[in-house]
Amino acid sequence: MTPADATSPAENANIDGTSAPQDLTDGFHLIIDALKLNGLNTIYGVPGIPITDFGRMAQAEGIRVFSFRHEQNAGNAAAIAGYLTKKPGICLTVSAPGFLNGLTALAHATTNCWPMILLSGSSEREIVDLQQGDYEEMDQLAIAKPLCKAAYRILHAQDIGIGVARAIRAAVSGRPGGVYLDLPAKLFGQVMDAAAGAKSLVKVIDPAPKQLPAPDAVERALEVLKGAKRPLIILGKGAAYAQADDTLREFVEKSGIPYLAMSMAKGLLPDDHPLSAGAARSLALKDCDVVMLIGARLNWLLSHGKGKQWGTEPKKIVQIDIEPKEMDSNLEIAAPIVGDIGSCVAALLDAMGSDWRATYPEWTATVREKAESNIAKMAPRLMNNNVPMDYHGALGALKPIIKAHPDTILVNEGANTLDFARSIIDMYKPRKRLDVGTWGVMGIGMGTAIAAAVETGQKVLAVEGDSAFGFSGMEVETICRYNLPVCVIVFNNNGIYRGTDVNPTGGPDVAPTVFVKDARYDIMMQAFGGVGVNATTPDELSRAVNEFLASGRPTLINAVIDPQSGTESGRIGNLNPQSVVSKK
Ligand code: OXT
Numbered sequence: 012m013t014p015a016d017a018t019s020p021a022e023n024a025n026i027d028g029t030s031a032p033q034d035l036t037d038g039f040h041l042i043i044d045a046l047k048l049n050g051l052n053t054i055y056g057v058p059g060i061p062i063t064d065f066g067r068m069a070q071a072e073g074i075r076v077f078s079f080r081h082e083q084n085a086g087n088a089a090a091i092a093g094y095l096t097k098k099p100g101i102c103l104t105v106s107a108p109g110f111l112n113g114l115t116a117l118a119h120a121t122t123n124c125w126p127m128i129l130l131s132g133s134s135e136r137e138i139v140d141l142q143q144g145d146y147e148e149m150d151q152l153a154i155a156k157p158l159c160k161a162a163y164r165i166l167h168a169q170d171i172g173i174g175v176a177r178a179i180r181a182a183v184s185g186r187p188g189g190v191y192l193d194l195p196a197k198l199f200g201q202v203m204d205a206a207a208g209a210k211s212l213v214k215v216i217d218p219a220p221k222q223l224p225a226p227d228a229v230e231r232a233l234e235v236l237k238g239a240k241r242p243l244i245i246l247g248k249g250a251a252y253a254q255a256d257d258t259l260r261e262f263v264e265k266s267g268i269p270y271l272a273m274s275m276a277k278g279l280l281p282d283d284h285p286l287s288a289g290a291a292r293s294l295a296l297k298d299c300d301v302v303m304l305i306g307a308r309l310n311w312l313l314s315h316g317k318g319k320q321w322g323t324e325p326k327k328i329v330q331i332d333i334e335p336k337e338m339d340s341n342l343e344i345a346a347p348i349v350g351d352i353g354s355c356v357a358a359l360l361d362a363m364g365s366d367w368r369a370t371y372p373e374w375t376a377t378v379r380e381k382a383e384s385n386i387a388k389m390a391p392r393l394m395n396n397n398v399p400m401d402y403h404g405a406l407g408a409l410k411p412i413i414k415a416h417p418d419t420i421l422v423n424e425g426a427n428t429l430d431f432a433r434s435i436i437d438m439y440k441p442r443k444r445l446d447v448g449t450w451g452v453m454g455i456g457m458g459t460a461i462a463a464a465v466e467t468g469q470k471v472l473a474v475e476g477d478s479a480f481g482f483s484g485m486e487v488e489t490i491c492r493y494n495l496p497v498c499v500i501v502f503n504n505n506g507i508y509r510g511t512d513v514n515p516t517g518g519p520d521v522a523p524t525v526f527v528k529d530a531r532y533d534i535m536m537q538a539f540g541g542v543g544v545n546a547t548t549p550d551e552l553s554r555a556v557n558e559f560l561a562s563g564r565p566t567l568i569n570a571v572i573d574p575q576s577g578t579e580s581g582r583i584g585n586l587n588p589q590s591v592v593s594k595k
Pocket residue numbers: 274289290291292293294311312313385386389424425426427428429430433434435447448450451452453454475476477478479480502504506507508509577580581582583
């Protein structure tokens with residue numbers, strides 16, 4: 012087929028001026044059909060020129076179209092949908108500003124290795140390329156390219172099938188990531204013969220093929236593990252993404268090696284598992300002699316494998332990752348295993364055979380002992396009934412609720428609100444904890460909560476710092492509009508980190524980290540017909556959450572937290588640069 016086979020509606024009108032015959036299709040419908048053919052039945056976006064009708068038509072054709080108040084939140088929804096389903100989450104935006112609003116989320120998905128496709132309408136190519144000042148003019152393809160895994164533009168209706176297929180495969184194969192698909196306004200209206208259009212569509216076969224590890228890489232890794240005295244497994248969100256939950260658990264248990272779960276890998280094995288080193292993190296990192304990374308990168312979250320946290324003894328590292336370039340990115344990897352986690356872990360289990368003897372009784376006992384002593388130390392703090400609540404008191408109320416409802420999805424962002432919740436709230440099932448990810452980005456909250464509810468059908472608790480919530484707070488209207496089972500708990504400490512800073516000049520402006528005191532975020536939810544509760548004690552908080560779990564109604568709880576109880580930047584204050592000439 013040549014480009015001439017696809018024409019504009021005007022060119023296709025009958026000679027007497029009547030409309031085109033029924034056996035035609037167009038760009039709008041071909042994109043919808045291409046998505047549906049590949050099982051992509053949900054779109055998160057914001058309508059406007061040139062994609063308003065596309066959204067309407069997609070809904071009419073049975074796609075669920077969730078309309079947001081800001082593209083970044085729609086994009087964050089698509090990003091987490093990709094993580095949860097292993098299919099690319101779809102975000103739909105208008106040109107230039109809408110596209111840019113969605114682009115942060117596309118970059119976030121790429122950074123986190125989650126599959127997502129940003130579909131964006133764009134303006135007239137001829138005018139954009141001559142920079143003649145079109146409506147929402149922008150060379151979107153060029154801008155997207157460095158910020159995602161792949162970027163494509165479709166110019167002709169007959170290329171829609173292959174363009175969408177290419178985007179899907181690029182997003183999910185190998186290391187997953189974000190893909191940009193540029194859809195110029197003219198494409199939507201292009202018509203072509205319906206039968207030829209149907210034939211041009213492509214169903215992507217085996218979009219993320221298994222990647223088997225090399226047998227000698229598996230043997231090498233087992234040799235390193237056999238030589239270990241104090242091995243440690245680190246499970247990352249790549250391991251959670253892989254959905255090889257049973258194989259992974261079997262491997263950890265058969266190896267008898269203590270494991271640390273990175274934030275979003277919590278619950279891959281239950282946090283109260285006897286091999287969990289989560290509550291003995293410092294000791295485990297410092298004293299281990301062999302580290303096995305499974306779907307986790309040696310990035311800033313693991314201090315690049317260096318520094319005080321890792322002690323003085325050199326470590327040998329085994330790493331499983333689908334991305335070969337990840338190996339040796341920060342330190343020498345003694346035993347790299349390149350492949351998909353399901354296949355790699357299955358191959359390891361196989362090669363361990365039935366007589367795997369390596370055990371580390373002293374080491375596991377030392378880790379266990381430390382974990383239990385840290386847990387015991389924390390326990391009384393979680394029972395406190397201080398008013399206003401501190402983080403331990405408030406999270407102590409939520410901890411048993413998650414234990415009693417382990418399918419509930421916990422969305423979490425903030426600084427103190429994030430860090431305390433991560434260590435206090437145990438997770439029991441995989442992919443139930445969704446948070447700020449690799450960038451530590453604020454603003455994922457509402458988009459993540461919405462997609463989590465939509466994609467899993469489970470109830471969602473979004474535990475949000477008051478600052479974090481503000482980045483996507485308007486989406487409470489979206490939650491109410493779609494009547495989603497989401498309960499937002501705003502940990503309201505009147506500001507960023509602490510609500511107690513003062514303006515050193517004594518001037519009328521408050522300090523940069525301070526918000527309106529005693530704000531009532533619960534009333535925002537009431538404005539849209541949801542349930543709003545102001546909770547000042549752990550009892551009130553747990554009562555409100557239990558009521559939500561019983562009703563599933565959109566709820567926002569304003570949890571009043573002592574503005575004094577947090578610390579600067581939570582657990583990562585060390586990353587703040589210090590001035591030698593001025594004191595804070
Ligand atoms: O072993 P040791 O003794 O070390 O103890 C550890 C564990 O063993 C132990 N532990 C336990 N003890 C007992 N029982 C149990 N069950 C248990 N489990 C663990 O506890 C300790 C700690 O364990 P943990 O947490 O596992 O270990 P650690 O050392 O903390 O781990 C290191 C890290 C790096 C892996 C971890 O800290 C981590 O994952 N950190 C992520 C941090 C992060 O991403 N933070 C978010 C960004 S902060 C900042 O950037 C913010 N901004 C700026 C901004 C951003 N981000 N984005 C955008 C778009 N714009 C601006 C802003 C605006 S935060 C922020 C808002 C903040 O204000 P809010 O109002 O929202 O929030 P509040 O602070 O609440 O006011």
